Amino acid sequence: SDTNPPATVDADVIDTASQLIDTALNSSLGFDIVESLTTEVGPRLAGSEAEQRARDWGVKLGESLSFDRVSVEPFSMPFWDRGELQIALTSPYQQALYGTALGGSGTSDQPIDAPVVYFRSIHDIETVEAGSLKGKIAFIDGEFMVKSQTGAGYGEANHKRRVGWQHAERGGAQALVIRSVGSDSHRFPHTGMMSSKEDQWATIPVIAVSNPDADHLRRLHELGQTMSMRVHSTAGWKGSVSSGNVVFDLVGRDKPDEIVLIGGHLDSWDLGTGAVDDGAGVAITTAAAELIARLPHRPRRTIRVVLFGAEEVGLLGARAYAEQHADELDQHVLATESDFGAGTIWQLVSNVNAEANPVIDAIGRVIQPLGIARGGSDVPGGGPDIIPMAMQGVPTVRLNQNGMDYFDLHHTPDDTLDKIKPAELAQNIAAYAALVYIAAETDVEFRTKKDEPEASTADE
């Protein structure tokens, strides 16, 4: 291929992409979609009846728009339910704590009243001796999460959420309470999934409390106060249920088997209405594809929008998609997901065949007026639900959003529609429409033949 001329994008394609940007910036379609999803369906916990209603909503939406095919691709999954929680400080005095169970938390058969053992960080509990926490509730504090545009502080802060329970259980604790993984200072707990260990989940209640509550516990600890808590959680696993991915296709006019895949996830945590996580992604990608569908002709390649099910509980929809489409993944020419809120996009990164970089660069120039910089061309990871297919060699790009405030809202009751700024959402849709249109209209090969892209393991 050294002899091929450099990949280019025709001027009329660039023009059409620029027109799509103008159209998107003047359209309320995206906001209408996320308003409809959050209002008409509400919270949509993976595997719940509400997630089923979200799929029904998705089918109705797809059919009301200009897609050529609308389908639901079911899969089965284990259902974890939050149940009810009581949590309060009981000594040195009675005070309600604002907490919520983490995904995968176990049940307390009866209320647990126990003294608290304070750990300054996840590292301090890592060395706890087996049995030394018998009859106690462990509390893992931690530093306030670093805020950044990229969400860089999340991984470190999230360690205690992921594996804290394994140490607490080894110590024999009756329950684990952690400082929420979030960058806000509001009285909201942040939920999120724990990691299983050799397919085992926590058997004790594992609860996140808000940052102000954790601050309060820290201050009491620093005063030398002994603390006790009451914890009672009915969270737990409730057997196997059905979930599914909703798929919208715009069938390519020329190469219908070649697929440019975009999407977001349809499930949300159940505390808020999942507006920024990930109603926004559903709206951004659906609206971008719909604006392309309203052009006089379909692009050459098929554009597929996947509204993934059950992302929050372990990318279950994404894994099901990769399995169910295993025999056509080599026809997935490019994939990307929107799952980092509704903030302004500031960077385009990619991980495609080097010879296709001029096309990505051309896309970068088209969307630059939106305030988007061209970032690295060797950055793997197209979004969490893209990981399973990226691991099978599907090339990826990503439009990085400003995540400065994302972890203020992430997985809290406060993830509601009012947090989305329509103009920022429209900027996202404009960028996606231009990107996806050009990727579907070109016939350049994005796939790297030799190097498999590394998948990122970011959880969003």
Added chain:
Amino acid sequence: SDTNPPATVDADVIDTASQLIDTALNSSLGFDIVESLTTEVGPRLAGSEAEQRARDWGVKLGESLSFDRVSVEPFSMPFWDRGELQIALTSPYQQALYGTALGGSGTSDQPIDAPVVYFRSIHDIETVEAGSLKGKIAFIDGEFMVKSQTGAGYGEANHKRRVGWQHAERGGAQALVIRSVGSDSHRFPHTGMMSSKEDQWATIPVIAVSNPDADHLRRLHELGQTMSMRVHSTAGWKGSVSSGNVVFDLVGRDKPDEIVLIGGHLDSWDLGTGAVDDGAGVAITTAAAELIARLPHRPRRTIRVVLFGAEEVGLLGARAYAEQHADELDQHVLATESDFGAGTIWQLVSNVNAEANPVIDAIGRVIQPLGIARGGSDVPGGGPDIIPMAMQGVPTVRLNQNGMDYFDLHHTPDDTLDKIKPAELAQNIAAYAALVYIAAETDVEFRTKKDEPEASTADE
């Protein structure tokens, strides 16, 4: 008195006041006090065991500082308890709502499951016909509260909280739900007291839901959806209990019977830890007096700090104070309260004898470097707990704080210590210290002999 020379303040008094400002700006005493109160006592509902612990804390604090007299002045009061609340949307689908009972709310004997009747504003329910809401839950929406430095949007927004229940009960509703009175867009309900009507309180549950929840209900209503809710509240009145005011005195070296009174309220709503409402006021006024107490000599007049009990439920501590001190109110030469959070002070207003205005003006010049403008000299109202004594003729001044964000946090779970900026708190203490010192060192008469000042009815 037309022949008296204009009131002035001696240069050395001005100097000392300026030194107090410097000291206050470099002191952490105020923050230490509010940290201690919110951490060691926590929430302190009027009439509760926690409010008793707050009085004990107050006595200990006063005794640990430089005051000459520390006392508790008890009074009895009816106790309203929040109890437990369940509130959820049950149709068109199941969704938790973030709500809380309003002060004075009645109890539901059993869970209420009923259709919702939507009222766009308090004005729309004012004309409801008797009996027309039988078997229903009334929901009063309303406009988003106007944000302002002065808190000007509160009165109008608060109308539905105050009297909404009277219309709902006339209509025969089983419960009333209202949009929270607050200027934030977070998933926190704002509590606060209702108004009684001819000494009667609501017999039905009256619940405030967060602004995002109210937005959600509005959107569903506008979609033409019929809504139902489940409401179950065990809130109610629990008989007579004891409360009290905590009083700290710095006895005047020259005119010990003349009292310059400052203070805040010791009780808080029970959802947060009452940091901005009104731990801040307790800290600001106590710290200001303490810094004056550390001067080589006591000022001429007595400085009294009153930590009022049971403010939130109807100025009960303030009324008790005015009654218990009725025979010495004419010796209260000036009074003011800090009860509008911990934001920067931007204005000094007053309502004193016109011949004493030069002294207030001089105070204004001393605190001007703190960014404080001299406002009106005929502005009544020294703060809510000052109302009962102002109605008996006690002259008032007020240091107006920036309330732009006050009603974001006001009466929510989010009123916690992290919301106080130490530098802003210190600016408050500096201004109070200078004001109170000069008022106590001068012998000018602030009292207006003929005109009784009008009391404002602001609830803070």
